[in-house]
Amino acid sequence: MQTHEIRKRFLDHFIRAGHTEVPSASLILDDPNLLFVNAGMVPFKPYFLGDQTPPYQRATSVQKCVRTLDIDEVGVTTRHNTFFQMAGNFSFGDYFKREAIEFAWSLLTDPVDEGGYGIDPEKLWPTVYLDDEEAETIWRDVIGVPAERIQRRGMADNYWSMGVPGPCGPCSEIFYDRGPEYGVEGGPEADEDRYIEIWNLVFMQNERGAGTSKDDYEILGPLPKKNIDTGMGIERVACILQGVDNVYETDLLKPVIDLAAELSGRAYGAGNADDDVRFRVIADHSRTAVMLIGDGVIPGNDGRGYVLRRLLRRVVRSMRLLGATQPTMAAIVQKVIDEMSPAYPELAEQRDHILAVTVAEEESFGKTLASGSKLFADAAASTRQAGRSRISGDDAFTLHDTYGFPIDLTLEMASEAGLEVDRDGFAALMAEQRGRAKADASARKSGHADLSVYRDFLDRGPTEFTGFDELVSQARVLGLVSGGERVASAAPGTELEVILDRTPLYAEAGGQLADLGTITTGSGVRLSVKDVQRVNKQVWLHRVVVDEGEIVEGDEVLAAVDAAWRHGATQGHSGTHLVHAALRQVLGPTATQAGSLNRPGYLRFDFHSPAPLSELQRAEIERISNEAVEANYAVNTFQTDLATAKSMGALALFGENYGDEVRVVEIGGPFSMELCGGTHVAGSAQIGPVTVIGEGSVGSGVRRVEAYVGMDSLRYLSKERALLAGLASSLKVPSEQVPERVENLVTRLKDAEKALEAVRAEQARAAVGGLIDSAETVAGTLVVTGRVADGVDANGLRSLATELRGKVAARDAVVVLLSVDGAKVPFVAATTEAARASGLRAGDLVKEIAPLVSGRGGGKPDLAQGSGSDAGGIDAALKRVREVVGERGTDSAR
Template sequence: MRTADIRSRFLDFFAERGHTVVPSAPLPTPDPTLLFVNAGMVPFKPYFTGEAAPLWERATSVQKCVRTLDIEEVGKTTRHGSFFQMNGNFSFGDYFKEEAIAYAWELSTASQANGGYGLDPDRIWVTVHHSDSESRAIWRKTAGLPDERIVARGDEDNFWSMGVPGPCGPCSELYYDRGPALGREGGPAVDEDRYMEFWNLVFMQYERGDGPGKSGYPILGELPRRNIDTGMGLERMATLLQGKDNLYEIDETRPVLDHAAALAGVRYGADAQSDVRLRVVADHVRTALMLLGDGTAPGNEGRGYVLRRILRRAVRSMRQLGYQDPALRELLPVARDCMAPSYPEITEAFPRITDQAYGEEDTFRATLKQGTTVLDTAITKVKAEGGRSLPGAQAFLLHDTYGFPIDLTLEMAAEQGVEVDREGFTALMNAQRERARADARVRKSGGAVDTTALRSVLDANGPTDWLAWETLTTESRVLAVLGAEGAVPVARTGEIVTVVLDRSPFYAESGGQDSDAGVLSGASVEAEVLDVQRPLPGLVAHQVRITAGELATGDAVHAAVDPEWRLGARQAHSGTHVLHAALREVLGPTALQAGSYNRPGYLRLDFPWRGGLSTTVRSEVEEAANRALRRDLPVGVQWMTLPEAKELGALALFDETYGEKVRVVEIGGAWSRELCGGTHVEHASQIGTVALTSEGSVGAGMRRLEAAVGVEGFAYLARERDLVARIAEQLGAPRAELPEKIAGLLDRLKAADRENARLKQQVTTARAAELAGNAVDATGVQVVVTTAEGGAEEARALATAVRDRLPVATPGAVGVGTAAGVVVVALNKAAREAGLNAAALVKQLLGGRGGGSPELAQGGGLAADRLADTLAELPRLVGSR
């Protein structure tokens, strides 16, 4: 049974039993604790925690998931995959254990002709929590399972919670016996390779308190509404139904693996190390495809860094298999064909996906060259200073700035006799991750306030009456005044606190739009609003500075948005939509917004594109945007369901979460139609102007446009006019002639640079010819030994230049050393045919260190006072071949 059929059969089964089919949420998630959705229940988390009211009593979904904590294990085991799909059925206070168990048993064991999966019931084992006698009894009654196939386990295996105070409960897991060829008898407690888990049923019925890990925390009592959360691993079920040994061999991954093997000229199953690399490729290419499809772009931070690492691991694995050509152009189309039956939108987005992926691979291939140069320089410096270890900071720089994999740094450093401070590198990586986590926590919590205190306010008072779309002022009551440690009795002049109001006119930062500015004023207080966030669904939190008086819970205040600020914000946000539409008009539909930020007078927009935009294209985009302003296109807002919005052609941002009803903002009807919760002008002409101020790269395959809008846009154009006037005056040329005047100056500078390079090359050529002419004979081999100024790059250049000037018919060997302890050996074709090997010679000269090709090799770690003696050994070594 194809994986796509297993998926649709699951959804159909539960839809027929009253469950609402909920589409998979995008892989990027707004949850501040996660980069990507990593479990099927994540999109439903607010319903389980009580942060939001459930939209349905029962639901079902097949959720795309990515887990990367164990990425190093991918390919080494049969169970680790970075991308997977979780089939789930959910009950929010509706049915409970008996129905959940009955559904799982029926779907698992019913014949395929009757809509089930047709698993042999005699080979299914289940586990239950040791305290859950109720589930044990239901399994006996519903499935007729004997006691020996109902295994009791402890908290570590069969009690679920999110790791923090909140809902929890026992769980029951279903396992399938794959037969004695795969392990020992005795059930899942003995061997989880033979007995593969394929479904987990979580019974949320308790509330847990604070405590460590998976056990040892207090149970505070029963939940008011008991919930069901189940997860069936789609890839695991496919492994069972397709009779495969592991998830890399099912129909959604095996074609990628086979094509990678064919490209590399290896056979899957013939070599353990090659098999691991092939499985890495199969997994990572599919994962990258799905991440790119959901709008993640390669970058140096957060989600983008994870994707970049996955793509580069796939490319690196292909190179390790011996395939040196661009690989993603060959493999991504195969992955697309595998996944399109379940996710047809992948085909539509494929031009955008490949544009980013291929650009990332091209950049990485160049990175390998650039990183090698940087690494050589760093190693040379270490040796010159008498060291033997590359600092962790240098390895981190190579990894973080140049995208140079740490395993490649370790390998290449070892070739030159240098170790790497792996502990220092790991510490810097951990520090970077913690900074990212802390930044995410602050952004999502609206400041330093613990979300636990904010949740208490939400539970006690309900959601904020949010009126930002309707008014700039409200009469409000203070529900809470919070500091870093929780509620404070009163906030006084000069203090910065977080304030929760019963109603608010302030726009909370979201969808790329900055939060509103304004004031809170009351009988005894004046406060400046610094920031506004939605740290929890339904709750608006205001960070304020008390400028006069005191503020306490229960005070009545007048909340007022700065009208000039809001006008500027509306201009910038509508300007972002206009620029996005103009960009797509000029470049085509693959120029899809991948991120944005706007505040009064300023906007930026990120989009996937390979290569910079020419001046002509930038002018066309700017003209298309301002043409929309001149036409005074109307701006309209509609509410509709998400399927209706998609049918209408509205663009949805991948990192946004949408409810049952979505807000569609149109500018000129279909010309610009996007899902958006921001504030906007009423007519395009109110934006004033859109003046592009910059265009540049923000990562491989990702560009950023910045623009000034409104009054700031006109001011920018005025400054540009004055700047041109000053340059024209300094150059003594009319404005219209400035391009030609500046081009002439640049041409003269380039000519001078070329002349300097030519003279330098003449010097090198003359020295190489002189050295070649003074070669000494070592038993029929012409040998040259000399030194070069600089590092490894200069030594290699001189060695190859001298080698190329030796007689082609006579074996020739060149050895070049540097003061930093680098030794390079180059051989001509005749020397290779005579049995000499440059890599072997370098190792002999340096006591086993170094490496390279048979024609050109290098090594390092040589003390400066031993350089002359070491180079002098080369004639003896080649002469004794």
Template sequence: MRTAEIKRRFLAHFEANGHTAVPSAPLPAISDPNLLFINAGMVQFVPYFLGQRAAPYPRATSVQKCIRTPDIDEVGKTSRHGTFFQMNGNFSFGDYFKAGAIPLAWELSTTPVERGGFGLDPQRIWATVYLDDDEAYDLWIATGVPAERIMRRGKKDNFWSMGIPGPAGPCSELYYDRGPAYGAEGGPEVDEDRYLEFWNLVFMQYEIADVASKEDFRIVGELPRKNIDTGMGLERMASILQGVDNLYEIDEVRPILTRAAELTGRRYGTHSGPAASQSHPDDVRLRVVADHVRTALMLIGDGVTPGNEGRGYVLRRIMRRAVRAMRLLGWQDRALPELLPVARDCMAPSYPELTDGFDRIATVAYAEEETFLGTLRAGTTILDTAIAETKRAGRSALPADKAFQLHDTYGFPIDLTLEIADEQGLQVDADGFRALMSEQRARAKADAKARKTGHADLTAYRTVLDAHGPTDWLAYETLDTRSRVLAIWVAGRPVDTATTGDIVTVALDRTPFYAESGGQHADAGTLTGPNLRAEVVDVQRPVRGLVAHTVRVLDGGLTVGDDLHAAVDPEWRTGARQAHSGTHVVHAALRQVLGPTALQSGSYNRPGYLRLDFAWRGGLTEATRSEIEEVANLAIRRDLPVGVRYVSLEQARAEGALALFGETYDETVRVVEIGGEWSRELCGGTHVAHAAQIGSLALTGESSVGAGQRRVEAVTGIEAFRYLARERDLVQQLAAQLKARPEELPDRVSALLARMKQLERDGDDLRGRLVDLDADTHASNAVDIHGVAYVGVTTTVDARRLAERIRDRLGRRPGVVAVVAGTSIVVTLTPAGTERGLAANTLIKELLAGKGGGNTASAQGKAGGNPTDLLDRLRNLIRPT
């Protein structure tokens, strides 16, 4: 049974049993500050389980895309570790409990295939329950599982919590016996390779506190509304139903692995069977390739782009591990163009949007591979230098800081460093490297902890939301409101009052202020009252439904319960509308000029300014930039109407409305259109009513922000006028200085540059002639040292060039030439000099106490002290053999 069919049957089973099918949330965990990626099926339902939001349905089902990366280095070493996986789940929010969940799981698992189930043999299914969960135990017995196939296990295995105070509860797991070829008999406690877990049913029935660890906490009492959260690993079930050993051999993964094996000429699985204790290196690398290429496809598909921090860094690391594994398998060409289309074909039956967006995905992926191949070339050069320095110093191990620098700064894989060092007869200070890596992880964890808001940190905001309900948000309707102060916070702590000079956070019962979101900067404005004058400097939504204003009190005081006047700065809002509508116009212009793959991946706008990131390989030519700018301004001149509609998410997608990758949308969405279908996007920002209100638009910059990602910047409205006025003034100043008309400036500047280059060439020629004259003079003054012509001089010109010229003038004589320029000394020998047993690198090391480097014919080092003394000491070292 194909994986896509398993997914379909799972959703169909629970929909038939009253569950609402909820689409998978995007992989980036945008709504949870504690996570980079969604790592479990229940993540998007956490607000319902915690009681932060009322669930819009009593029961739900989903197949959630997930990423787990803590054990990324273990991927491929065993058949169980993977970064991307899919979690089938069914959820109840205070509706049914154990007596509903257990029969539903058993029914789907054991119903014959021809009747819509998975057709698992009931005699091979085992169940586990928490130690004292007699209710679950009795329900499994009633379902038909014999007592000898039900195991009671402790907190470590069969009790679930989020690791923080809140809801928790026992769980019950289902295992499938794969047979004696996979391990010993005796159930999950004996061998979890033979007895493969495929479903975990979590019964949230308790509230816990004083959480010290997964097994150390205090149960406060039972929850008033008990919940169900289950997770069935889609890849686990696919491996069972497809009769394969592991997730790497299912239909969504094996074709990638097979293609990698074909390209590299390797054979998978000939070295290790189901019961093998250790995988062959070739098998490990092929698994890494298959897992990581699929993961990269899914991440880029959800809008993640490679970068140096956060989600982008994880993606970059995954992609580089895949490329590196292919090179270790012997493939030296570009790998992703061969493998990514295979991954697309594997996943498209479940995620057809991957086919529609593949051009964009491929653009990002292939550019990142090109960048990494350049990194490998540059890193190899740096490593070669580090190895040479290590050998010259007489050490047997490459220092840890060098290996760490290559890994951390240049992205050069440590395994490649180890391999190349070994080829050169060197070890690597692995213990030191691991220590540096541990320090980096500790810093990263400390930084992440410092940046977390976490669920508990938002308690004060939720208290106000629960007490007063959502903020009456009127940013679309008006620029001012009569409002009442509901709460005041200082550094997250509630206070009753604020006075002149205080900077505080304020919640109002209603507000006209736009809270920062969707790339649009928050509104600015004022709060005023009989005894108050304050400015609003920022507006955010710390929790869904509540608007929080950062306020600086300029005069008077502010007290909870005060009535006041909240007013948005109208000039600010006008500029914000122009910039946000301008962002949509630029996006549409990009797609019209470059094609449909130039999709926005992020944006930011504030009054008068916008920037937009989009998928594209290579910089834009000046002509292309001008065309994009012209298309945008033509749309503005045509005064295209700007409209806003609220429709279902399904209808918006059917109409071709563009959405930002990685964002999660409600079932009802706001569609902003400029000129109808010319620009149609999901957007919550503020906009002009007609395109002409944007004023003028000028592109001010275009740059790279990562592999396969470009950024354009622009100004709108009065800022565009000011920008163009500055450009005009600059042109006039240059024209006056060059005594030319503005249209003549390009030719005049080109002529000046050509003249400068010619002068530089003339200068180089003159310096070369002077060096040649000096070389003749110095060569004629060579002194004889044991039959070797020696020349030692100081200079202010190019030391290497002068040394080589003098050497050439010595002709066939054995000769040593030393030239000091500033802090550098160059030593070079004639061919006859090396034949006499002299070596430039030996002389330089003896002279500089082991420092410097080169070869027998030429060497260089850092000069120190008096140059004359240095040259005299070198003279004394000339002892031909």
């Protein structure tokens, strides 16, 4: 039975049993505890906790999940996947243990022609929690499983939670016996390789607190209702029904392995264990990457982006280790999309975007591999020469920070080379460089706080937004929230959240900042609205300061938008649509949106592109946008269903979850059509002039363009014109000749700087010429040290040190030079062959002196350099060089 059929039968079985089918949520949810959705119940968490009232009592879904804690085990074992599909059925205070067990048993064991999976019941072993008498009785007396095939297990195995504070409860797991060829008899307690878990029935009845392991956390108390949460592993059931040994040989992953074998010229399962691991890594990670990109993740250097980057780079490196010499990512990603799109058709729709992101990452990593692999080899060689088995944290950090070599790749390559890495040293340097992670912007905005305070408002239904049609609305205060608690009233000076039954004030969403405005009453109460956010996209939270009077729950009020703010915001938002359309005309359909922000007079738009915009392309985007303004296109908005909108060509934001009903914003018919909930101008002429002010990179494969619109655009152009006029006046040329005159001046300045640098270098060379004559011999080594003339930069210092070393090449000698170049203190160390043979290495010398000038450095045994910021430490650094050489001599004598 094919995997897509297994998936369909599961959903059909529970739909027949009265469950509402709920589509898979995005892998990215607004939950501060989770990087990705890691269990089928995560989207239903608010219902289990009682924060929201569920719209149904029974639900079923096949949820996309990603778990990356075991990423290093992927491929090494055949049981770990980073992406998997979790089929589940859920009850919110409806049925409990008996029904959950009966539903699972019937689907697993019913004949295939009756809609079941046809699994032999004699091969199924249930487990229950230690003291769960009720569950064991149901399995034994109702289902008829012999008592000897029911096993009791402890909290680590049979008490389920997400691993973080939230809903939890005892569970009953169902295992399938694969037979004696896979291990010893005795059930799951004896061997979980032979007895493989396929379904977990969680009797969700408690809430847990924080903890450090699966069985080390406090049970805080019961949930409002007893619920059911089950999870059946689609991939594991596929193994059983397809008669294969592991998930990598099922119908969705094996084709990817076969393609990788074809592209690399190696064979899977041919007896080379290392190759087999690489094939499995390729199949697993490429599928996970495709699913993550489909949900809006972009490769980056932290958070979700870093996980995606790591997955993609492991695929690229695995293919290279298998012998592939040409780019392979496009072919592999195409195959993954082909295999997964029957269940997730949006992947086929996003094919061009997913390919663009993955191919760009492959190209970027290819360059990193070329430079980083050689540098790693040098670091490994230096480590062995020094008689150590651990690559220093400094070397690992330099690879990461300077050359973009990921730490996980350094760890992998070190392991393959029989070495370790000083992880603590690396982590300390990373902490020093980054500081602590920034607070998540959405956490600051929307409150990952306890949502239970908003439950009454959520249960009432969504706030009525009137802002598309009016800027002032009559409303009633439904509630006041201060410090996370409901309050009855608030006095002047209080900051709080106000919930209204209806509002014209736009809540921040879709890149558009929230409206500013006021809330007033007829009795003189006045509140200034500073921000507006949404809870679960339904309830508007007006964040206000009470300016005058006392606001009371139940008050009738007038909510008003700051008209000037709204006008500018609509200009910025509609301008964003124009720029997006222009980008697609210039760069093609792969220039899809990766994020945006617009506020009055300003917009920024992030888009997928492997290369920066040329000046010509920037000018073309600006021209197309302003021609659309000149055309005064009508801006139309309408509601329709998602399928119809997509069939009309409306663009959707990758990774965004849309409801069945969507709002389409159309500007000029085919010119621009997007799904959007923001506020817009009535005609494109109202946007005013569009001026592109900048373009740059915000991550691998993602660029950002910024622009002004309306009066801000005119003010910007006016400043530019005044600047040009001032230059023309200073240079005494017409404004059209300013570029040529400035270019001539820059050329002359560069020539003068080169001449000055040559003079300085000659002076420095003359000054250091006497350093050899004044050099001191320490423990048999000639120590040539000195501070050269100020203004000599790192490159000049390196040349001088190399030249001095050449003059003493036949001797046991070290050369260490420092300089002051503006605010920097560059330094360099060089060693002769005889010095290195006696145990002196330039990289070690540099690390000794770097802290004394508040710097950092590194390099090879023969030549190393760095830079600091404290010129006051130069004398101490030169003294330390002599001490290190002397200590080497003392150590040798011992």
